[in-house]
Amino acid sequence: MAVTTVPPSGPTSAPLRIETLKSIAPATGEVVGEVPVHTAAEVQAAVTRARTAAASWGALSFSEREGELVRWRRALAEAADELADLIHRENGKPRLDAMVEVFMALSHLDHAAHRAAKALRPEKVSPGLMANFRATVTYHPLGVIGVIGPWNYPMFTPMGSIAYALAAGNAVVFKPSELTPLVGVKLVELAARSLSIPDVLQVVTGAGPTGAALCKAGVNKLAFTGSTATGKKVMAACSDTLTPVLMELGGKDAMIVAEDADVDAAAEAAVFGALTNTGQACISIERVYVAEAIYDRFVDKVVAEVGKVKVGGDDGHLGAMTSPQQVAIVKDHLEDAVRRGARALTGGADAISGNFIQPTVLVDVTDDMKVMKDETFGPVIPIIKVRTTDEAVRRANESPFGLGSAVFGKQARAVADRIRAGMTSVNSVMSFAAITSLPFGGIGESGFGRIHGDQGIREFARTKATAEQVFNLPLNLMSFKLPKGTTERIRGMIKQLYGSGAVARAKDLLGKLR
Numbered sequence: 001m002a003v004t005t006v007p008p009s010g011p012t013s014a015p016l017r018i019e020t021l022k023s024i025a026p027a028t029g030e031v032v033g034e035v036p037v038h039t040a041a042e043v044q045a046a047v048t049r050a051r052t053a054a055a056s057w058g059a060l061s062f063s064e065r066e067g068e069l070v071r072w073r074r075a076l077a078e079a080a081d082e083l084a085d086l087i088h089r090e091n092g093k094p095r096l097d098a099m100v101e102v103f104m105a106l107s108h109l110d111h112a113a114h115r116a117a118k119a120l121r122p123e124k125v126s127p128g129l130m131a132n133f134r135a136t137v138t139y140h141p142l143g144v145i146g147v148i149g150p151w152n153y154p155m156f157t158p159m160g161s162i163a164y165a166l167a168a169g170n171a172v173v174f175k176p177s178e179l180t181p182l183v184g185v186k187l188v189e190l191a192a193r194s195l196s197i198p199d200v201l202q203v204v205t206g207a208g209p210t211g212a213a214l215c216k217a218g219v220n221k222l223a224f225t226g227s228t229a230t231g232k233k234v235m236a237a238c239s240d241t242l243t244p245v246l247m248e249l250g251g252k253d254a255m256i257v258a259e260d261a262d263v264d265a266a267a268e269a270a271v272f273g274a275l276t277n278t279g280q281a282c283i284s285i286e287r288v289y290v291a292e293a294i295y296d297r298f299v300d301k302v303v304a305e306v307g308k309v310k311v312g313g314d315d316g317h318l319g320a321m322t323s324p325q326q327v328a329i330v331k332d333h334l335e336d337a338v339r340r341g342a343r344a345l346t347g348g349a350d351a352i353s354g355n356f357i358q359p360t361v362l363v364d365v366t367d368d369m370k371v372m373k374d375e376t377f378g379p380v381i382p383i384i385k386v387r388t389t390d391e392a393v394r395r396a397n398e399s400p401f402g403l404g405s406a407v408f409g410k411q412a413r414a415v416a417d418r419i420r421a422g423m424t425s426v427n428s429v430m431s432f433a434a435i436t437s438l439p440f441g442g443i444g445e446s447g448f449g450r451i452h453g454d455q456g457i458r459e460f461a462r463t464k465a466t467a468e469q470v471f472n473l474p475l476n477l478m479s480f481k482l483p484k485g486t487t488e489r490i491r492g493m494i495k496q497l498y499g500s501g502a503v504a505r506a507k508d509l510l511g512k513l514r
């Protein structure tokens with residue numbers, strides 16, 4: 001990012017200072033564009049406008065909102081080339097990957113638009129012993145949602161919050177990453193042309209301070225996607241106003257390859273899972289635990305596959321790293337690992353040229369190395385030999401992160417349930433992110449809350465419980481006018497219903513059948 005101060009123009013503008021930030025293409029150094037750095041007052045004004053928009057947007061029927069969102073989806077689809085080009089230039093990823101990102105983002109917008117009415121339909125629930133009541137759960141828009149996004153998937157990642165928040169009837173103020181602001185600006189430009197209510201989706205641009213201002217601007221929920229360190233700052237800022245937060249944070253995803261796995265398929269998947277987007281995915285494979293019986297074959301196959309991966313150029317599999325800061329982290333992790341005894345079978349810290357990094361396969365890694373503890377977020381594949389699947393599960397679960405994971409082998413489905421993570425792919429990698437109806441999110445240092453799927457829609461809704469009395473019963477516990485002897489009657493009911501008497505036993509039996 002480059003921040004420049006633009007001299008104010010015009011006779012009345014002397015006291016104004018307009019800051020802008022430049023978006024620089026990491027692959028070429030070209031200036032892709034320039035956007036304003038929005039001040040706290042401007043962020044506040046955007047939230048105020050969003051509140052007006054939210055009143056009208058939230059009052060639309062589900063089918064009306066569906067129609068509006070489908071119009072936006074079509075506009076984005078028509079602009080797919082332009083969007084992919086912006087993603088490619090701002091982020092540095094290959095054009096193919098950028099187009100896949102547009103495709104995946106639109107699949108979520110489409111899903112959220114069509115699914116909201118079902119996910120948020122009122123639910124009748126059993127009134128239990130309050131048999132004279134009708135009990136319902138209804139879902140309502142929260143109001144204004146602040147969305148703060150990262151740079152690694154500048155369209156796909158924020159869409160996971162924006163589309164679901166809009167579909168649930170909220171207005172959104174979006175703060176894209178300072179490294180990829182133009183993608184955010186384009187999304188909102190097309191929304192403004194497609195949606196009939198102004199300001200339903202707005203963008204504010206800038207770096208950390210603009211995001212911090214959004215946390216303080218009175219939004220009804222803040223959906224944050226980014227690093228764990230920044231997530232903690234966002235949570236602290238939101239705590240002053242008890243603004244609820246959704247945290248989609250970093251990861252250190254483990255992959256487990258059991259003895260009976262298809263070695264070739266697992267190795268190819270590991271290479272893709274660790275290297276796609278130059279390893280800059282929150283759900284990148286960052287640790288691979290492999291059964292000792294197949295370890296040598298697996299490592300050989302991974303090295304062979306990595307040898308076919310091309311970095312840079314128009315037909316490259318991997319593009320530029322998005323920022324020099326991230327390159328420095330990857331270099332530091334590689335140097336730390338080698339210093340502590342790891343061996344780089346490909347790549348290595350010396351194979352870094354500017355923002356381009358040749359992929360590294362690391363063996364002889366130990367748990368004290370940075371590359372095993374911290375999020376590397378680069379094209380590195382640490383491979384660890386384990387004696388048993390139990391050992392692999394135990395070591396996979398030792399990380400404080402818990403976002404995605406992957407298991408390969410004949411018993412992989414059962415092993416998946418033992419992994420402490422929000423998501424697991426079985427005999428594949430990253431697939432959970434592409435299935436629009438599956439909830440996406442992590443545990444521990446990877447955050448909390450869910451985007452995607454029905455949970456992702458409900459994440460942006462206020463749950464309301466309604467108890468409606470439909471007829472009177474002789475014993476009304478919500479009254480001061482209870483007859484004498486009620487204490488004894490209630491005591492009798494407690495024993496009958498919850499003690500060990502015949503009625504309680506019958507109730508337990510019914511409970512088991514439920």
Ligand code: NAD
Nearest residue numbers: 149150151176177207208211212226227230248249250282
């Ligand atoms: P980051 O934390 O540096 O920045 C994320 C966003 O927060 C940016 O828009 C930034 O401007 C903003 N920000 C910075 N300081 C702020 C503050 N004090 N208050 C409010 N906002 C502030 O993250 P990044 O480097 O852009 O993205 C990479 C990280 O994102 C990785 O850790 C990756 O794992 C994570 N990520 C997670 C998911 C997920 O779904 N779990 C998805 C993509 C990326």
